[in-house]
Amino acid sequence: MSHSHTHHHHRHSPVEGNRNRAFAIGIVLNTAFVVVEVVYGILADSMALLADAGHNLSDVLGLVLAWGAAWLAGRQATKYRTYGMRKTTILAALLNALILMVAIGGIGWESVRRLMDPAPVAGQTVIIVALIGTAINAATMMLFMAGQKxxxxxxxxxxxxxxxxxxxxxxxxxGALILWTGWLWIDPILSLVIVLVIFMGTWGLFRESLNLSLDGVPSGIDPDDVKAHLEGMTGVEGVHHLHIWAMSTTENALTAHVVKPDPDDDDAFAQTIHDRMRREFGIGHVTIQWERDTRQCPDV
Known part of the structure; x- marks a missing residue:
């Protein structure tokens, strides 16, 4: 029985330099805006701005967390961490989802409370500062637009x-609608709508990151299709003990027992399997264990 293990070195997207620049710019801009919101929140006696400053601070921490995980993922493997620290990117995504859940929970609670007991909204200062925050966060969001796919x-x-x-x-x-109409309930209603929209996006992130942290099959990969593809290759009589999981948020791995009675060209055949798994399913790390007889390792 022989063992063949092939590797593919994945290139991250966006490239590391652009990624680091995006994180650095995002952290600097949002930290500066947190300071601005706190200062003007105190000057305008606005709890809305102070609460939003707290939310922005959680986002800064989220950026730091994601950047740190991306850096750790690039560290070399060691004797005791044979895959390196790639999985920190998955854990960071999961923690980011949890932080977002807590943040929108707090916003939702405050929105319901204000809907039941509407409070006066601060004046024009709040609107101007909020618009500046929108621009800063939208610009930072665009820095991660390509890589997030x-x-x-x-x-x-x-x-x-x-x-x-x-x-x-x-x-x-x-704030603008309330100043125009005088209807204080507009603010909490808009906040609840925003909470719902954020939750819908965050739930997908939470579900996928939790699945990957438990070594589930990454989304977009059908294990039945992978098995059928392997079994359809010339010379293969069976496939079992098939495992597919994510090593990081950008790298997938596969191990399988492949029944191939003919021992000729094992190395070349393993390379062919590797190339097809990478091309067809985006799986870059493939480990194949050859078997000459299905009776040697029953499918369990």
Whole structure:
């Protein structure tokens, strides 16, 4: 029985330099805005601005968390951490989702409380500061636009910024409508709508990151299709003990026992399997254990 293990070195998207720049710019801009919100929140005696400052601070922490995980994922493997620390990107995405859940829970609670007991909204200062926050968070969100499609960790940072931009815009729009109509219930209603929108995006992030943290099959990969593809290759009589999981938010791995009675060209055949798994399913780390007889390892 022989063992073949092939590797593919995955190139992260966005590239590391652009990713680091995006995180650095996002952290600096949002930290500066937190300070601005606190100062003007105190000057305008606005609890709305102070609460939004707290929400923005959680986003800064989320960016720091995602950046730290991306950096750790790039560290070399060691004798005791044979995969390195790639999985920190998955854990960071999960923690980011949990932080967002807590944040929208707090916003939702405060919105319900204000709906039952509407409070006067601060004046024009609140609207101006909220619009500045919307611009800053939208700009930061755009920095992660490309990478969030392929990297769950980057997606967590993207959703954080999108959520904050939505909250800030809601504060500004609500403030303007209230100043125009005098209807104090507009602010909490808008906040609840924003909470619902954020929750819908965050739930997907939470579910997917939780699945990957438990070594579930990454979304977009059908294990039945993978097995059928392997079994359909010339010379293969069976496939079992098939395992597919995520090593990080950008790298997937596969191990399988492949029944191939003919021992000729094992190495070349393993490379063929690797190339097809990478091309067809985005699985870059493939480990194949050859078997010559199904009776040697029953399918359990």
């Amino acid at each position: 392929e990297d769950l960790n980057i997606r967590g940072a993207f959703l954080h910024m999108a959520a904050d931009a939505g909250v800030s815009l809601g504060v500004a729009v609500g």
